[in-house]
Amino acid sequence: MFWYGRDPSGWGWFTMSVGMILFWTVLIVFAVLLFRTVSRSADGGAGTGNAQPGPTPEQLLAERFARGEIDEEEYCRRLTVLRPGGGAGSGKF
Missing domain, CATH: 1.20.5 (Single alpha-helices involved in coiled-coils or other helix-helix interfaces)
Structure with a gap:
């Protein structure tokens, strides 16, 4: 070679x-x-597939109530809106 x-x-x-x-x-x-x-x-998508989902909106609201950022009245009002069949379609807005 x-x-x-x-x-x-x-x-x-x-x-x-x-x-x-x-x-x-x-x-x-x-x-x-x-x-x-x-x-x-x-x-079936991006990511590792084993990622934990974040906290639900109800859990975040409960945390804010526990920290004292919102009072009981506001907590109940927002919780009603978050739950299915809650105040979103009741015409309060």
């Missing part, structure tokens, strides 16, 4: 080694990203 004394010098071997390391790095990164994309699609 390397006739007439034209073999790769020290830099040639170094360049080939670095090139091979970069090739395998790119190939492995591509495979991992492809696997993550496919597995995320199989879960």
